[in-house]
Amino acid sequence: MADVTFLDAEHGARPASGRVDGVRVLLDPASLDALTGWQLKPEGLCRDDVCVPVRDPDLTVDGAIDVDRFAAALARPVVVDAVNGVVALGERSVDRRGPIEAGVAPDFTLRQLAGGTFTFSSLGRRKKLLLAWSSW
Amino acid sequence: MGVAFDDSVAVAQEWVDAADPRPVFPMLLDREHLLSELYGIYNVPTVIWIDEDDRIARAPVIAPGDDMFRDFTNIDSAVHHEQLRAWVATGALPPASGHEEVMLPTDDEQLARLERRVGAYLAREGRTDAAEAHFVRAHQLAPMDWTIRRGTLPLRGDDPFGETFFAFMGEWAEAGQPGYGSADPGAPS
Numbered sequence: 277m278a279d280v281t282f283l284d285a286e287h288g289a290r291p292a293s294g295r296v297d298g299v300r301v302l303l304d305p306a307s308l309d310a311l312t313g314w315q316l317k318p319e320g321l322c323r324d325d326v327c328v329p330v331r332d333p334d335l336t337v338d339g340a341i342d343v344d345r346f347a348a349a350l351a352r353p354v355v356v357d358a359v360n361g362v363v364a365l366g367e368r369s370v371d372r373r374g375p376i377e378a379g380v381a382p383d384f385t386l387r388q389l390a391g392g393t394f395t396f397s398s399l400g401r402r403k404k405l406l407l408a409w410s411s412w
Numbered sequence: 413m414g415v416a417f418d419d420s421v422a423v424a425q426e427w428v429d430a431a432d433p434r435p436v437f438p439m440l441l442d443r444e445h446l447l448s449e450l451y452g453i454y455n456v457p458t459v460i461w462i463d464e465d466d467r468i469a470r471a472p473v474i475a476p477g478d479d480m481f482r483d484f485t486n487i488d489s490a491v492h493h494e495q496l497r498a499w500v501a502t503g504a505l506p507p508a509s510g511h512e513e514v515m516l517p518t519d520d521e522q523l524a525r526l527e528r529r530v531g532a533y534l535a536r537e538g539r540t541d542a543a544e545a546h547f548v549r550a551h552q553l554a555p556m557d558w559t560i561r562r563g564t565l566p567l568r569g570d571d572p573f574g575e576t577f578f579a580f581m582g583e584w585a586e587a588g589q590p591g592y593g594s595a596d597p598g599a600p601s
Contacts, residue, residue, distance in 0.1 A: 283444070283529050283533055284444075285444045285449055285525075285529070286446060288443060288444050289533055353522045353523045353526055354526070355523070355526040355527055355529075355530050355546070357530055357534075357542070357546070359542070360534060360539060360542045362530050362533060362534065364526040364527075364529050364530045365526075366522050366523070366525065366526045367449065367522070368522070369518055369519045369521065372449045372517050373516045373517060375450070376451070376452045376468075376514065376515075376516055376517075377514070377516060379467055380466060380467060380468065381451075381460075381462040381466045381467065381468055382451070384447065384450060386415065386440040386441060386442055386446070387421070387440060387443075388438060388439065388441075389416070389421050389424055389425050389428060389439045389441055390439065394413070394440055396413070397466075399413075401464040401465070402464060403461070403462070403463055403464060403469075403499070403500055404413070404461075404462040404463075405413070405459060405461060405462070405496070406413060406415065406451065406459065406460040406462060407413070407414045407415065407457065407458075407459050408415050408417060408442075408447060408451075408456050408457065408458040408459075408460075409414060409415070409417070409427075409457045410416055410417040410418050410424075410456045410559075410563065411418050411423045411426070411427055412418075412456075412565060412566050412572035
């Protein structure tokens with residue numbers, strides 16, 4: 277099994293266990309579960325108490341899960357770079373739109389420059405200013 | 413809290429160390445641009461006001477900290493700061509200026525963000541040719557997103573204040589300067 281790099285917004289880059297087959301990246305079901313919380317069961321793809329029926333015969337190859345077909349089954353955006361062994365799974369735009377349209381501030385955890393991590397909700401009931409900046 | 417849309421603590425820390433006075437609030441690194449997705453951020457410097465109930469009191473706007481680039485942006489930085497002080501002191505919200513716009517992500521923008529994220533990862537790993545293909549796709553999918561068009565320039569070994577950037581600025585200006593704009597630019601400088 278080759279190492280594949282799995283990218284997402286919340287966690288950045290994490291190693292995944294799988295293999296490359298042409299332009300497809302196939303992941304170990306256990307690895308995909310650890311990374312995303314999704315498992316393939318007879319009922320379909322399941323996470324927590326949600327199951328999504330899957331009718332795609334190309335979802336699995338010899339027990340490994342095709343990342344592109346997995347994303348398609350969940351209607352989520354994905355970038356699969358088989359040549360470089362990298363995949364990036366995203367959230368649907370409709371799911372990101374929800375909080376923005378509702379005018380609510382989603383919680384998040386990011387690295388602190390000074391070390392450790394910081395969680396937005398730790399600020400509690402105060403007025404807060406989020407300032408996005410960059411070196412560029 | 414300050415959130416740096418940068419690729420390393422070191423790069424961001426350089427700026428924090430040079431700041432006078434030094435920030436006393438949490439300074440964070442958002443290498444994957446998670447907050448672009450969560451809050452609808454398309455450019456920097458962007459500020460978002462969030463109230464005690466975690467509601468967005470004021471949608472994202474461009475609010476420079478000072479007037480260093482006033483000739484370039486035509487934004488009087490004092491306007492936002494006065495409005496911010498008033499909100500903190502009294503809860504008063506500024507009058508709707510007409511310059512603010514809530515930007516909602518499209519499917520293409522979400523995909524662009526993934527392409528940028530993959531490109532940035534590959535670039536950080538030194539795989540610059542592989543990265544470039546992803547950056548090109550990201551630019552095609554979200555041509556007016558500054559965090560993508562301009563934010564990728566350092567990773568591509570290009571100058572964020574150079575020709576490529578100014579060509580993009582021209583495109584953006586021709587397209588009518590899409591984006592959420594500034595809170596209230598104030599009087600022309």
